[in-house]
Amino acid sequence: MQGTKLQYKTYEKKDFSHLKNLTGISDKTLEIHFALYAGYVTNTNTLNEKVIELTEAGKSGTPEYAELKRRYGFEYNGKVLHEYYFGNLKSGGSDEPKESSALGKAIVDTYSSFEVWKNDFMKVGAMRGVGWAILFQDPDTKVLSNHWVTLHEEGNIAGFKPILVMDAWEHAFLLDYKPAERPKYIEAFFSNIDWAAVEGRLIK
Numbered sequence: 001m002q003g004t005k006l007q008y009k010t011y012e013k014k015d016f017s018h019l020k021n022l023t024g025i026s027d028k029t030l031e032i033h034f035a036l037y038a039g040y041v042t043n044t045n046t047l048n049e050k051v052i053e054l055t056e057a058g059k060s061g062t063p064e065y066a067e068l069k070r071r072y073g074f075e076y077n078g079k080v081l082h083e084y085y086f087g088n089l090k091s092g093g094s095d096e097p098k099e100s101s102a103l104g105k106a107i108v109d110t111y112s113s114f115e116v117w118k119n120d121f122m123k124v125g126a127m128r129g130v131g132w133a134i135l136f137q138d139p140d141t142k143v144l145s146n147h148w149v150t151l152h153e154e155g156n157i158a159g160f161k162p163i164l165v166m167d168a169w170e171h172a173f174l175l176d177y178k179p180a181e182r183p184k185y186i187e188a189f190f191s192n193i194d195w196a197a198v199e200g201r202l203i204k
Contacts, residue, residue: 005056006052006055006056008048008052010045011041011044011045011079012041013037013038013041014083014086014087016030016034016037016086016087017034019086019089019090019091020091021091022089022091022188022191022192023091023093023188023191023192024176024184024185024187024188024189024191024192025089025172025173025176025185025188025189025192026175026176028175029172029173029174029175029176032171032175033082033086033167033171033172034086036082036171037078037079037082037083037086040075040078040079040082041079043071043075043078044075044076044078044079047068047071047072047075050068051065051068051069054068073152073153074151074152074153077149077152077153077156078152081132081134081149081152081162081165081167082167084162084165085132085165085166085167087194087197088164088165088193088194088197088198089189089192089193089194090192090193090194090197091192093191093192093193093194093195094191094193094195095190095191095193096114096118096190096195097114097195097198097199098195099114101195101199102199102202102204103163103195103198103199103202106137106142106144106202107144109143109144110143110144110145111144117144117146118190120146121133121135121146121164121166122183122186122190124146124147124148125166125168125182125186125189126168126182126183126186127148127168129150130150130151130168130169130170131148131149131150131151131152131154131155131168131169132148132149132152132165132166132167132168132169133146133147133148133165133166133168134146134147134148134149134162134163134164134165134166135147135162135163135164135165136157136160136161136162136163137160137161137163137201137202137203138160139159139160139161139203142203144163147160161201161203162201163198163201163202164193164198166186166189168182172185173185173188176188
């Protein structure tokens, strides 16, 4: 391994500038949010660069190396979850999928009705603290379930597929709503869901 150059692929931030004129989520909020997301992309690349540098210098396992490795879940998930979040929004979205759609049927199969599932998802999103409300799909059973993920990494289920992702950090809504008005933001979020994009994530 001596003299071997380690490699990794640099991540590029994705362009979500088409997201404008959303219902209840201002363009200014999106602008600030895009900049925050770009920071996660940059930080993920920087982590990789520094870890490679330490590895090549024979410093794997040092305290500095260990602290960088512990940041991976936070920075990587901060990047990826924002990409899911922005990717399931669109101007002119709707607050529910068609009942006859594959997603609609999958939700009903688990929760008995869309209304029951939506109420549960909204209650998860309104929980105290900062984090994410995520509709996951179990790749083995294909069953859907709502989860709360604290920060970006605590609560993620290994192997489960994010189907619908909602950012419940205050930066996602604080310019548009008061801290205690998160439920209003959640309602706005549902008005802007791109259900076709969400359904496209389903594991068939």
